[in-house]
Amino acid sequence: MVTTAPPQTTRRWAIAPERAFGIQALRERLNGPVYSPGLWGWIVPLAVTVLAGILRFTNLQHPHLLIFDETYYVKDAYTMMQAGYELEWGDKPNPAFIAGNPEPKDSASFVVHPPLGKWLIAGGMWLFGTDNGLGWRFSAALLGTLSVLLVALIAQKLFSSIILGGLAGGFAAIDGHQIVLSRTGLLDIFLMFFILAGFWALLNDRFHGREKLARALATSDGSLPDPRLLAYGPWLLWRPWRLLAGVMLGCAAGVKWSALSFIAVFGLMTVLWDLSARRRSGIRHWFIGGVVREGVPAFFTIIPTALAVYLATWTGWFVTSGGRYRQWATENPSETWGWVPNSLRSLMEYHRAAFAFHEGLGSPHGWESSPWSWLFAGRPVLFFYESRTAGEYGCMDSNCVQGITDLPNPILWWAATLSLLLVIFYWVGARDWRAGAVLAPIAAGFLPWFAYPERTMFFFYTLPFAPFMVLALVYVIGRFLPTQSYSPWHRRRVLILLGMFVALVILVSAFFLPVWTGQMVTYETWRLHIWMPSWS
Numbered sequence: 001m002v003t004t005a006p007p008q009t010t011r012r013w014a015i016a017p018e019r020a021f022g023i024q025a026l027r028e029r030l031n032g033p034v035y036s037p038g039l040w041g042w043i044v045p046l047a048v049t050v051l052a053g054i055l056r057f058t059n060l061q062h063p064h065l066l067i068f069d070e071t072y073y074v075k076d077a078y079t080m081m082q083a084g085y086e087l088e089w090g091d092k093p094n095p096a097f098i099a100g101n102p103e104p105k106d107s108a109s110f111v112v113h114p115p116l117g118k119w120l121i122a123g124g125m126w127l128f129g130t131d132n133g134l135g136w137r138f139s140a141a142l143l144g145t146l147s148v149l150l151v152a153l154i155a156q157k158l159f160s161s162i163i164l165g166g167l168a169g170g171f172a173a174i175d176g177h178q179i180v181l182s183r184t185g186l187l188d189i190f191l192m193f194f195i196l197a198g199f200w201a202l203l204n205d206r207f208h209g210r211e212k213l214a215r216a217l218a219t220s221d222g223s224l225p226d227p228r229l230l231a232y233g234p235w236l237l238w239r240p241w242r243l244l245a246g247v248m249l250g251c252a253a254g255v256k257w258s259a260l261s262f263i264a265v266f267g268l269m270t271v272l273w274d275l276s277a278r279r280r281s282g283i284r285h286w287f288i289g290g291v292v293r294e295g296v297p298a299f300f301t302i303i304p305t306a307l308a309v310y311l312a313t314w315t316g317w318f319v320t321s322g323g324r325y326r327q328w329a330t331e332n333p334s335e336t337w338g339w340v341p342n343s344l345r346s347l348m349e350y351h352r353a354a355f356a357f358h359e360g361l362g363s364p365h366g367w368e369s370s371p372w373s374w375l376f377a378g379r380p381v382l383f384f385y386e387s388r389t390a391g392e393y394g395c396m397d398s399n400c401v402q403g404i405t406d407l408p409n410p411i412l413w414w415a416a417t418l419s420l421l422l423v424i425f426y427w428v429g430a431r432d433w434r435a436g437a438v439l440a441p442i443a444a445g446f447l448p449w450f451a452y453p454e455r456t457m458f459f460f461y462t463l464p465f466a467p468f469m470v471l472a473l474v475y476v477i478g479r480f481l482p483t484q485s486y487s488p489w490h491r492r493r494v495l496i497l498l499g500m501f502v503a504l505v506i507l508v509s510a511f512f513l514p515v516w517t518g519q520m521v522t523y524e525t526w527r528l529h530i531w532m533p534s535w536s
Helices: 008-013 023-031 040-057 070-083 094-098 116-128 133-159 162-174 176-182 188-217 227-232 240-253 259-281 286-312 342-359 410-428 433-451 459-480 488-517 523-528
Strands: 087-089 104-108 381-388 400-406 520-522
Touching: 023 188, 023 259, 040 133, 040 162, 040 176, 070 087, 070 094, 070 104, 070 116, 070 133, 116 133, 116 188, 133 162, 133 176, 133 188, 133 433, 133 459, 162 176, 162 459, 162 488, 176 188, 176 400, 176 459, 176 488, 188 227, 188 240, 188 259, 188 433, 188 459, 227 286, 240 259, 240 286, 259 286, 259 433, 400 488, 400 523, 410 433, 410 459, 410 488, 433 459, 459 488, 488 520, 520 523
Parallel strands: none
Antiparallel strands: 087 104, 381 400, 400 520
């Protein structure tokens, strides 16, 4: 006789259905044990955020110069305050600008990055003035500080640990890569913040969506729900955290187009989380149900929201008439595309021209670096360097240096790079979703650059995924933290080793702080910070 096995859902819970579809059982199966950090869940993240603020805001106005690419973005921000879009400048405009006498031209400038980051810089200049570094760096320092809070909250949520959350936030607070970019009027710190905020929103959506799924499937006595419901699962349309993620990712794209790879990867990641939830909950056709009832709504929640927010960042260009390419559609009528509003068609042409510029950007630069070197911090960028003689600006030696180099804490960065091997192992081997969650933004921020081998690239392009490097390291640390099953001697040894590592990271950050903040040091002291020939 040939028999047919009952459906898996029936077989799995036939013995004790009360443990299968009761609300508590579903919650634990989908979200794991309830973790409530309590008051300390805010005290610790806020404490490391205060530390981050001190390191980022102290003497923020130094140096009173436009360093590295501040020469573009700060002056662009100033003209956007005046005209609503970027204007061109004459020859050697920086001395007049930092003296408080900016002299932009009336003609529109061709810029290749969206406006939001420059509007944020302009916000700081509106608050504190256009003639000082505090004004043009304030917004970068503020969002760089808030990024540390997000890192701590993400780690706490991801690893269900106040200690690991505080450790991740602390590492982010004292990392030179994030300190330097938080103290400089460039765009990358804004990109990092919005990507972190989008990830944090999707992480909250993962838990919120699974709670909604548990409530939709739960029965009062734990018995199997209606078979029709269990076939494909319920529709879970209202996902406010996903909507917030769309807003944040739209803002990220409004800073730099490199956010597009994060949007694609995050969209895939959130749908995979939903597919896993439906499979674990016992839904029979979990893949089809997840793609149709989760993936499609996710797409129409995140992508249109991100697009609308992105277009909103161009408001200054839309409401004025003199921006670059603003009148292109009027000057180039089209029978094929005439139904598209002229402003949108002009913006599309602007984007085509900007993309062509990015694609062909390959001019040599003394501080450029290949992505192959980024995970080892092989070529950090020197943002500012001035030699001083005795008595000049407080120099107490015959030869002094004031310099700012975009160098991460090398011990922290190298340890994080090594930890990636274990994170990949835990993702592939142990199928730990947390490992995959950490790896996804690193892949989104790192791998796409290999598609443009001829393009001029810099180490600070790693900043958007730098916080996730910290999370990778903290994930591995959490994996090796001793539990009650360890002997007292073994627990003590592991904690001592961890304490020594944390102390070493703190000492190295203290050692490098002068070259992250442009403090006066002797030339011999400066050379002590050049650990690799490629750093000079």
